[in-house]
Every structure is written in structure tokens, then in C-alpha cells.
Amino acid sequence: MISYFQANLETVSIHKVGNKLADEYYSLSDAPYTIEDQELNKILLTYFLSPFEKVNEIYRLFHPNQDLKLNEVYHFVTQIFEQPSSFHEQTEQLAKHLYNQCNHAKIKSGEVYIAKFTDLQIEGELLEAVGIFKSENKETYIKVAPEEGNFSISYEQEAINLHKLDKGCLIFKTEKEAGYKVAVVDQTSRSGEAVYWKDDFLMLKARNDNYSHTSQILGVYKNFVTQKLDEDYDITKAEKIDLLNKSLNYFKEKEQFDLEEFGQEVIGSVAGFESFKSYKQNFEEEFEVEIAEKFDISAPAVKKQSRNYKSVLKLDRNFHIYIHGNKDLIEKGYDDDKHMNYYKVYFKEEE
Structure with a gap:
């Protein structure tokens, strides 16, 4: 059971990852994004964390050679937990690692958000966590506003639906030696190309519970x-x-x-x-x-x-x-x- 009513979004870095097979590239930001608007902070918390409220299955990071240090996500996230000042540098490495796994023809390019949370609850325990999220599908929204006794209509293309997180994972700062506790969301998990998120990028195994x-x-x-x-x-x-x-x-x-x-x-x-x-x-x-x-x-x-x-x-x-x-x-x-x-x-x- 994951709950975020006490959670705090400490920092977030945003990068873009293309499809390597299609000769698209990645684009890295220079620094973490500064969130000054508290309403935006709440919106991002909802977008990132609400899909995990119904997640029950918990995974572990692992590596086929039985050496956790060879799992890139494990290595970079451990650096974030142990050296918080290296957060943005580690998010760049995570984005590059994800890019190297995007080598299936149907994988879509998209923004990658890597965030650090505090007081995120899992199984009754308040913990720090690193979240990695990817938005792939964009939508068009219509805006209606009053204007001089009438209404104006405008629209915004390439917008993100707050209720449709395409891919995400939360890695909790606990049980490090076992590969941490990891919760996953993947809205395209039924398609063959989507295994890259769980299997190639994260390298997950089910927790033995x-x-x-x-x-x-x-x-x-x-x-x-x-x-x-x-x-x-x-x-x-x-x-x-x-x-x-x-x-x-x-x-x-x-x-x-x-x-x-x-x-x-x-x-x-x-x-x-x-x-x-x-x-x-x-x-x-x-x-x-x-x-x-x-x-x-x-x-x-x-x-x-x-x-x-x-x-x-x-x-x-x-x-x-x-x-x-x-x-x-x-x-x-x-x-x-x-x-x-x-x-x-x-x-x-x-x-």
C-alpha cells in the first residue's frame, strides 16, 4: 500500500529521451527544475504518485550476474541516496541509460522526470524515494474562458493528461542489500516493446512475498x-x-x-x-x-x-x-x- 498524503517533492530534473533505433537523440537539462508555484507542486505530486495508490506488487532491482552493483539504475539511485548533492548528475546518467534501452521500433520518445521525494509511505513506513517517470502520449485540450460578455475558445496541443502516467517507478530508500523496494506503473505493458521498461531499463524481479x-x-x-x-x-x-x-x-x-x-x-x-x-x-x-x-x-x-x-x-x-x-x-x-x-x-x- 502506497500513500502520498504526507509526501514532499524535494526536487525534479527533466530530460528528453528519443528512440535510439530511429536515430533520435536525448536532450539533457542543465539543472534541476525550480518549482516556485505551490499549485504546480501539488499537480506534479498527483501526476507522479496517484497511479501508485492501487499498486500492490513490489519488486526488487537485480542483475543476472547476482551483483547488484552491475544494475545501472541501482548504482545511480544509490548515489542519489548517499550523495544528495549529485542528484542532477545522476539523473543525467539515468536518462542516458534509458536512451540506450530505447532500441525497439515502436518505443516512443518522451520527457523523463526524475524526482526525489520525502515522507512517501509504503507498507506503513515513511521513506525517501526516487521516482523515474516517462510521458510518451500527448493530447489536445480545449480551453474556454469568459471574455467581454462572451466566451473565448483556445486549445493547447502536445499537452499531458494528468490522469495518464505512461510509465513510472518508485525506488524506496530501504532494504538496499536486497535491491530496494520498487513499485512500477506501465500503461503499455501489454505490448511487446514495453518490456524494455521493466526488464531492460530497471531489471526487476518480483519480491519473494x-x-x-x-x-x-x-x-x-x-x-x-x-x-x-x-x-x-x-x-x-x-x-x-x-x-x-x-x-x-x-x-x-x-x-x-x-x-x-x-x-x-x-x-x-x-x-x-x-x-x-x-x-x-x-x-x-x-x-x-x-x-x-x-x-x-x-x-x-x-x-x-x-x-x-x-x-x-x-x-x-x-x-x-x-x-x-x-x-x-x-x-x-x-x-x-x-x-x-x-x-x-x-x-x-x-x-
Whole structure:
């Protein structure tokens, strides 16, 4: 949980970073921006920090060679924390590092704001933090103002929407040896080119906590049901949806996850459970993570992951069947006369 009601924006430096692949360049400012208008200070606090109020997942900075000092963001941010007088110099280095990662054809140029905050709250603790933000998408705004008994209309192009921060991260001055606590916002994370922000620029790994365990096991199980089961079993889509519904109910009803219990209550068959454990182990080895076999379930992680669980059975373009409960009340068959598949659904009352 991140809160900024007590936060103070100490200083901010603004640079511009282009797309290296498109032969665009970066432009560095000479000094930090001086904020003299208190209203502008409040606006910037809202623009930078409000997107993080709903962020629950916390990351760590890391490096594949296990040497944190090789992570450029870690190095430059540590310098800011330990030598505040070098703030602007370090922001220039951060902007250059970001520019070197902007080598995908679809990455947009934009302004980069690097800010220093005090009294920013995370998980109940007031801390200093460095924020790195990038604005890529601009909009046009209309201005209406009274003028001599009438109204005038003007517009401003290439303006920034205060409610749409494209990319941002907050690095908190705590747990330095583990890679700090890092919160991330990325509005374009669904597109392939956007991985440069988290993976190439920041180099992040999920923190090993209940939120990440819950999120990861739900994601692994979903992929297991939707992708792996077809290879080993003859299973219908309705049966897949039933398995996904059972897993969600398990996580919503239980306070603690237990892998053995989950296998018995949700998966059911011994062979299916062994297959899932093998799938989980392969995931852990591939992505170099470890998902505990017992942990306290994180409700925010369940809520977020449940959006990716589909309970809709789509039949051609004619019907959608929402399956929420007992799979035994739906039967699949084949009509020889019509040469078509069918589902038979049993119910007591029509609402």
C-alpha cells in the first residue's frame, strides 16, 4: 500500500529521451527544475504518485550476474541516496541509460522526470524515494474562458493528461542489500516493446512475498489448465472452466495456500496433481523463481489475477455460456443428423 498524503517533492530534473533505433537523440537539462508555484507542486505530486495508490506488487532491482552493483539504475539511485548533492548528475546518467534501452521500433520518445521525494509511505513506513517517470502520449485540450460578455475558445496541443502516467517507478530508500523496494506503473505493458521498461531499463524481479507467491501460483495454474492439460488428457473447455472456477474459489475461501491440499481439493486426480507439480517446477527453473508450497493468501493478488480467469464458454458466434458452478449440470454431445456439437444444460429455475 502506497500513500502520498504526507509526501514532499524535494526536487525534479527533466530530460528528453528519443528512440535510439530511429536515430533520435536525448536532450539533457542543465539543472534541476525550480518549482516556485505551490499549485504546480501539488499537480506534479498527483501526476507522479496517484497511479501508485492501487499498486500492490513490489519488486526488487537485480542483475543476472547476482551483483547488484552491475544494475545501472541501482548504482545511480544509490548515489542519489548517499550523495544528495549529485542528484542532477545522476539523473543525467539515468536518462542516458534509458536512451540506450530505447532500441525497439515502436518505443516512443518522451520527457523523463526524475524526482526525489520525502515522507512517501509504503507498507506503513515513511521513506525517501526516487521516482523515474516517462510521458510518451500527448493530447489536445480545449480551453474556454469568459471574455467581454462572451466566451473565448483556445486549445493547447502536445499537452499531458494528468490522469495518464505512461510509465513510472518508485525506488524506496530501504532494504538496499536486497535491491530496494520498487513499485512500477506501465500503461503499455501489454505490448511487446514495453518490456524494455521493466526488464531492460530497471531489471526487476518480483519480491519473494505472499503477494508474488499468490499471483504466480494462480498464473501458473491457469496456464497449466489452458495449455498443458490438452497434451495429457482429453478434456473439454467446460471442464477447464470448472477447474479454473474451483481454484478461484479455493483462493477466495482459504486464508493459507497448501500445495498438497490444493491438489486434493481442486485438481482431484493423483496423475493430474503430479503433472501440475512438474509444470510448476519447470516454471520455477525457467524464470529462476521459487513459489513456496505454503503461504498466506494475498487477497489483492487474487482479485487482480481473477480478471484473467475466464468462465465463458463461447460457441461459434451464436451463444456464450457462463459457467460458475457444478460441471455435472452441463453435458457435451454430437448430433449425427445436424453434424454439430451440442451442450445440454440442466437447471431448476429460469431467472
